[in-house]
Amino acid sequence: MTEVSAVVKPKPRPIIRIGLFLISHSLFVSIVCCIAGVLALLLLPVLAKNTYISENALMPGSASAMLSTDDASDGHVFVNKIMSISSMSINSGIEIPEMIAKHIIESGGEVNYHKFQPLSDSFHPLQFFVGPDAGMVQDNYSSTSYGVNTVGIVRAPRGDGKEAIIIVTPYNSVKPTTSEALSLGVAYSVFTLLSRVSWLAKDIIWLAADSRHGEHAAVAAWLRDYYTLSSGDLEHEVTSVKRDGVSNGFRRAGTMAAALVIKVADSSTGFEKDGLKIYAEASNGQMPNLDLINIVNYLAVHGQGLQVRVEKIWSLLDSWWLYSLGELQELIGKVAKSLNPGWKFGIPASDYVEGCTTLASSLYNQALGIPTGPHGAFRDYQVDAITLEFSPRFSSSQRVLFLLHVGRLVEGVIRSVNNLLEKFHQSFFLYLMTSPSRFVSVGTYMIAFALLIAPLPLVAAALFSDASKSKSPGESIPTSPAWNWLYTAKTVLIVHLWGAIVTIIPYFLRQFPDSSPLISLLTWIASSAVLLFFTRAASSSLPFSCASQLQTSEWTLLKAVTVAAAFIGLCLMSVINYATAEIGALLLVPMCLMAVPLRIDATAKTAKTVARGACNVLLVFVGFPPAAFLLSKGALSSFDGVRLDDFWNWIESLREWNSATYIYICMVHLPCWVLLALAVVAAKGVALFSNIQTREQMEAQVHVASQKAESHINDVNALITGMERLGLELFGDEGLEVPSLDKGKRIENVFGDPIPDAINVRPPDTVHTKGSGSRKVSRKEAVIRQMHKPLRRCKKCRELVRHDSRNCGKEKEKNKSK
């Protein structure tokens, strides 16, 4: 279009031209981008890089482990003591903390108890932005059941006490299981070792967290008191100031450098080696620094010979399509390698499937925004933390050996972190794991997301330009098309506001505690629907209130604005939590691209339109959050166990963990879905959806209209005038208006003077730079210049002269000839 007018009109800027080109071919571009985005996502396991230890100061494994068999057997004795206490009939939950405290004091550490109560439910969705406030925590212990954390601290002998490393062992103080006792034993053997060593530079805190009210709650309560002026700081129990040297005052040890949560799994691995499972996902998809995982992985694999795993979705592991995809990429990799041995991509198909399942789990856990263990509490305070879950090979025998291996691993990790002068900052914070030793960094995975959402602004722009071009014939008052979108934007805004209200409803539903999940869910959906109806009634501008009269341009504009809103929402979410945005984009983008009113498809009954209509219906169904959740759940396990109230529980857990995903679902996904779905189902458009509709179809419809109007001459006249107007509006101005002409006129208006046809003063054609031409040197000057140069010895005549051996005789001849 632009090229046609290029001869008579000046070309627009190249960027604008590219933009116009992309907008005019938005259908093709969006299809290509979408497919590329999905492909890039599937290719991520292939693109994953091997992990490496980025911070040189860590030096993992450079010192030999100091934990001896004696320490391990001490730990074993400790485990047995705990088990004997737990097997006692009367257990009030204070015996084990007292026992731990006694042992800590014996090994030379400082101890205090930390009493806490689990926090009541409070919804702070934006806590990840502001962080917990520094003020005081007003808590009153009214209820009887409180947990008792035992905190032991080893002060670094020559350290300055500015930093600390935390070891956390969650256990149930009333009835600890064997595995919990084992984890306590590991921590104890490491702790006693660390109280003797001289290399410590950071203090060590051992937090034996009472998991009676949940592991996360205990750790979170301790951290909350650590970072606020807690009751332990303010109250001084005079009655029992020092019971066996244990004070109730809160003890601290500087800024936290890293935290390790040690757990032992109940079940044995069944493999030949002891297993280690790493959990790293904290709230809202935050991850600890990759270096922390790297050290653990490096030391576990190379130092202690453990089998390291990260979580994966097992049900995906034997899916045929994933395997065939893996084989396909393997084949492509082979072909590429045969073409050029330097091209090394493509991994074995089994590795690909493993990587995919791990990646999917990583993506899902990050998208949920719920921490996968007690380490999540640390990330809320910008402390890097991971959970290490060990699974012993055998159930009970060789416990000392297990304690030795695990203790040495923990010691090695602590020693590495202890070496660290600065806080963790070298390696990645934004990554997805595909295996314990492979990762995808933010630079790679953002490509998939960017490709996926790139079509959205293009489609929005294309729809907008269509809408502003094609004014429907029935429009009596011609309004300025440039400002039409504002009304539509208002509509979209109102629906988003409705989404915000929907977000709050579950809070009120919680006021009725004894309602089943299913009832709560149904109430939620019903109240949301009623609210939507009221919003519709309140604002007459909503399109579906007068769905029958909805004009094409309005519908196009509505879709354009909705798509733009979805784009903005997805972009914002990708900053907060990439994984949520990626999964959301996978659901939302196809819907945004495909959505066309069913009526339009219904009027023209070709195979293409029918297929599109079916696609639309399917996408709308899948895009509904409960449907998407239940479908994915069913696909991963089986459809037998899928019940509707699972969704309510899922949503409730999201809300309780202050996940940003909840906000995303309610305030971005749901409104966009409602707008698109209502548009697809309810909108009645005239067949003038010009971007997709071909000209032939339009002509056919005009023909139908003229046949209908044949009987009355007045109608025919009206139709003809209407068609004339329509033709003028559609094709009157040939092509696009090129803005530069307007600009010229505008400039003329501003100056009040027409631009002259010929301008006499022109910029000079050629420019001479200063001193570019050289001056001819006079003979005198040349002689003077020569005089200043030193004489050189000629090799032919052996004299100090001004010539060389090549032109020895010639110089004289030259002078003679002169």
Add this chain to the structure above:
Amino acid sequence: MSRLESCLLMFLALCSVTQSINVEELNEEFTESLLLRPLPDRKVLAHFHFRSSAPPSKTYGRHHHIFPKSIYQLVHKFQVREMELSFTQGRWNYERWGGFDPISSSNAKPPGVELWAEFDVPQDQVDESWKNLTHALSGLFCASINFLEHSTSYSAPQWSFGSASGKLRYGTLPREAVCTENLTPWLKLLPCRDKAGLSLLMDRPSIYRGYYHSQRLHLKSDEFGASEMSTGMVLEQTLTVVLRPDTFSGKALQPSWSLSSLFGRSVSRKCSLSSSSNVYAQFEQNLLFEGDKLKEDREALENAISVGDGFEDNPLFELSLAPKRVIKESGNLQKAGSILYEFSVEDSNEFKPFDLGLNWKVPVAWSCPQAPLQASRFLLGSGNERGAIAISMKSTRSNNVERTSSYDENECWLRVGIFQMVPWYVKVYYHTLKLFLDGEPQSSMENIEKILVSPSEDKVSTGVLEMILRLPCSVNTAALTLEFDKGFLHIDEYPPDANQGFDIPSAVIHFADFVANMSFHDDSLKQVPILSKLQEEVPVVSYTEVLLVPLTTPDFSMPYNVITITCTVFALYFGSLLNALRRRVGEEERLLNGKGARKAGPLTLMISKLSAKLRGKKWEPPKQSESGRSSSKYKLLAKVVLVAGVAAAWQFYFQ
């Protein structure tokens, strides 16, 4: 008999002391001594004390035989009235090692370097003298004390340290690493260095392996005073270390030790230049009290430990050498004070080195006297935006605290002084000062006796808070919070390893009403420097922890990326802006028309012009044929594809 002996000894000592007084009036003097004290947590405190003094140069002249010349020059050049410099590694554990004795009050220092100095110059020259002094000391002690030169790193406390003359400057470097390279120049100031005398014990690996290591240099001179009663310059060098004896001795029994097992060396001879060279073993009153109890249990008839006798039959421990003298502190009415055993190294030689040992007989547990309040300081809040500093003080309820203030229970007040220096990038809001007593928030003005705040100025000066709190004696806990915002630094203001965080120097808590001193009956003991030092009335002082504030730190590899991206953005912006400004629309259209005409080629142009003339119409530039151009484009594309395909096939075929 023994009593008689001791009397004789005392007399002799007195004689020597009076002699030394006479000598001192004329001559320089150097003394060395070492104080050893067992600590409750199976560790041993060793406190070296060296003192050199020189008479005023007005009368004595400038040439010294013993007094280090570098220090003399320092004093004279910068007119230092008093100065204290300490290098410390590790933390003093107030809870276990005590906080209410002269040694902990004056020798427990914050980690790193602490320097304060008072000058005898006019007020406007103090800062300049300070800067010069820091540089001189930096060279003298191989430390980065010169970083204290900048006004953002030191402050001028008004009344927390020494006299309130306003000529005192105070600065700390919490991150300074202390090493042997700081000890060697410090030893150089001693007349015998570490070649003879007690400093022979300073085996580097063993003294740096300890749990606390603080080397201190205290200088006092009144050279520039107007008064005639000038005493000259006094240089005190102390080294305080806390060591753990390696000897293995059961779980309950305290470890036994000797000098050679503690330090790996023993003293073979005294420094011949020192006028006295003594070793003291100190046992605290709580420990002795335990011993007394033990003795009573054994139904001993006489009082366990008394001056001069009862040494051998001490139920708790046994010393390997017989003390030259036993000095008993005159404690309270109820209790006996601590006891010092004095040993002299003078009669040791190469073959019979002085090696004091201590053997414990029975397991014993005791606790050290504590300061009235135990202070700890910590940060509240997380994140890079704001936070709060909290100082929490807990009552120790130690029974041995003797109050010099009024005893009336209703009108009993505990006066606590707090000195807190805050770097400028931690922007403290002083109006947010909150005080909690026993958990109850207080209107702070009620309990503040005196407060002085000088807010920090960005990149110019530090913020200083000096205050004296007046707390009721019955208080259990007191907590103080101050909120702050974290500032931004310029990129070149970041120190190396900026990602570690930034330090807030230790706060100093001093209890003005309490003095930590020992009092002895015998006045003659004042002549021994270390004993006179122990008798000096110093207020009880304790330091809090150093805090680490994580500030926002840029990614330092980022500037390169930032520069490139910024340059690109600027280039694009200015390019398009200039283009838009330079453009003339009419001109361009005309040029374009001309170009369109020119493109058609000279011959066709001529023909078209001619035909136009012939037809008598106005000549119009011909329209460019679109199809030709696009077809050529496709041809080019097809060629490229063809070549690429051939190349790929070639490659594949010949593999």
